[in-house]
Amino acid sequence: MLTFEEKLNIIEEFPELEKKEISLGRLNFHFEGSLYDKKIVVYRLHPNGNGFVYAGEIEDYPTDEKGMVNIKDMNKEELRSLIREAIDSLSLSPAEKNPVMEEWLNKNDQALVLMREEDGFNVYAEEQLEGTFNSYEEAVNFLEQEGFSRL
Template sequence: MLTFEEKLSIIEEFQELTKKEISLGRLNFHFEESLYEKKIVVYHLHPNGNGFVYGGQLDQYAADNRGMVNIRNFDQDELRSIIQASIESLSLSPAEKAPVLEEWLNDDDQSLVLMREDDGYNVYAGEDLEGTFNTYKEAANFLDQEGFQPL
């Protein structure tokens, strides 16, 4: 297990994080450039070596109900990796994290394009916007009802 000082040294390598002192000698590190409300990447780093890193959007880590991953037993490489992944997850829009760009055709060889943009899904006929939907399922249902099938 890394000591508090070793963990602190690794965390401070990430220039994009801002240290905030909190109670009982614990530290939080904020990512102010986050595209989301969530800004805390390192949470409650304690002098005893315990602490958490935000991993709520990272499938490869077991996060608690707040999206935090306990880093008590992480080695140097694991700690660097999760911090980098956390920062990246807060730096990318949903469309960048899981892009969608699909062409759909109907029986008359007309095509529409389904594209994920920002927090939603848009359907285009050429450059004209045909519809905007909150979920992929809603957009796919619309296309299906209009007689289109994905390529």
């Protein structure tokens, strides 16, 4: 297990993170460049070596219900890699992380394009916006109800 000082040295390798002292000698490290409401990357780093890293925006990474990963027993490489992934995940929009661009056709060979943009999904007929949806499932449901199927 890494000591508090070793963890602190690793965390401070990331110039994007800003150290904030909180109660009981604990530290938080904020990423002000986050595209999300979440700005704290390292949470409650304690002098006993316990602490957490926010990994809630990293796809398929096991976290608790708050998106946190306990770093108490991590080695140098694991901690460094997790922090890099956490910062990167907060630096990309959902559309950049998981792009979607699909062409859908109906029986009359009319085409629509489904695209993920920012926090939603848009359907276009050439350059004209046909619909905006909160989820992929909503967009697909619309397209299927209109008689379109994915290529």
